[in-house]
Amino acid sequence: MATIKDIAQAAGVSLATVSRVINDGPKVGKETRKRVKRIMEEMGYRPNANARALVTKRSASLGVVLAELHDPFFAMLAHGVETVTRKNNVQILLSAGSIEQDTERRAIEILLEHRVEAMVVHSKALDDQTLIDFAKQIPGFVLINRYIPEIANRCVWLDNVTGGRLMAEYAIGQGHKSLAVISSQYRIDDPNHRLQGIREAMKAAGIDLPESMIEYASPDQEGGELAMQNLLATGAKFTSVLAYNDAMASGAMTMLQDHGISVPDDVSVVGYDDVLLAKYCRPKLTTLRYPIEMMAAKAAELALKYASAIQPEEGLTFKYTPTIVKRDSLTRV
Incomplete structure (x- = not known):
């Protein structure tokens, strides 16, 4: 597998120049940028996502903790997150919590082991203090479908x-x-x-x-x-x-x-x-x-924003309200 050093030698440029091309940095001529990208493609080079995240100050992946993977509701939640990650060229890592304390904690810890700093977490079993502690530890930690006053600006929730x-x-x-x-x-x-x-x-x-x-x-x-x-x-x-x-x-x-x-x-x-x-x-x-897809998209946007060192403002809250959809299963008596 080609390395950044191989690309630099083949293109006749410095390691710093290749790094600038990989991270869309300035101070690289148009022709040089084109040549480096062409050689990267020819040699099958794939940038390291985590290394790139350190340079760009943006999370390379977003973790999502769901209660279950087979429930249509959580499929809608995941789809809402995916609309944001696709736009931002960010990978999704899914983990299931199963509405059990130990499983939810482990799901979050697994994402941490993968160096994920942006997370949308659906947690119903963990106590408030544990989630507050995670929020202090993880820059882009956002709760969905739950409200905790102490971290209100990290909560996207339904009334x-x-x-x-x-x-x-x-x-x-x-x-x-x-x-x-x-x-x-x-x-x-x-x-x-x-x-x-x-x-x-x-x-x-x-x-x-x-x-x-x-x-x-x-x-x-x-x-x-x-x-x-x-x-x-x-x-x-x-x-x-x-x-x-x-x-x-x-x-x-x-x-x-x-x-x-x-x-x-x-x-x-x-x-x-x-x-x-x-x-x-x-x-x-x-x-x-x-409106779970809308809520999930908002949660994903916040998680990526917070993970990029833009910390949440005090006093913010993200509350949503359901609305009646009138169909055929209820009639007047």
């Missing part, structure tokens, strides 16, 4: 309380007074915050939400089916179901239809996230749009 309130307000506004909720069994902030918003909206409307009308299961289609099966087994009466995410909503609709219950004529269903699945459910799913 899930407002999201829960919006979905309940919309169902109530369509005349629904008997609501059931299927939520995630993971003991993390997101389901708690969404449930808080739902409770607030229902309380404001003078509607009770007994614990018997809330079912918890895994946040996927199987979990949605199981949660709905459990609700039906209790004999509970409801006209609308508010689901933690679109996958659970889809599973719930399948279980309802398997029991001869029409959606939305008998029971309406509202999801959360607006992943691709929501458009192709039958009926098409009314849901809350989670």
Whole structure:
């Protein structure tokens, strides 16, 4: 494999000149630059990304820690990051945290071992102080889908309380007074915050939400089916179901239809996230749009910016709000 010294000898120039060409530096004539680049191509030379990053003061790679790799939501998150890294000619390194403390910590440490200084981290299991410590250690550390006041300027997050309130307000506004909720069994902030918003909206409307009308299961289609099966087994009466995410909503609709219950004529269903699945459910799913691709792109921009020694300003925060997407799975009663 050719080295920078081989290129310099073949081009008849100094090592410093080759280095300037590699890093798009000044003080190199047009013809010399052309000749060096041609020889680099002929000899198959590939610049060392980490060495180049030291010269240009820019991160050569961006690390992304996701909860899971197979979930469509996290595919959208990764795509949002990729739109930024592609523009900046930066490589993505992916690592999975699995919503477990040790796995999330190790995922971040693996990226550190690869000398990654720009990171977009989706962490739900690690405690606040551990993440604050990582933020002090890693120049381009940015959290997505989580808010920690001490590092607010490194957090890109969604207002899930407002999201829960919006979905309940919309169902109530369509005349629904008997609501059931299927939520995630993971003991993390997101389901708690969404449930808080739902409770607030229902309380404001003078509607009770007994614990018997809330079912918890895994946040996927199987979990949605199981949660709905459990609700039906209790004999509970409801006209609308508010689901933690679109996958659970889809599973719930399948279980309802398997029991001869029409959606939305008998029971309406509202999801959360607006992943691709929501458009192709039958009926098409009314849901809350989670602008995760936009948020991920913002997080990636911040991570690269901070890794380039431009540190975050105090007092900044990057909060996003979900919006209702009206489709066919909810009808007026």
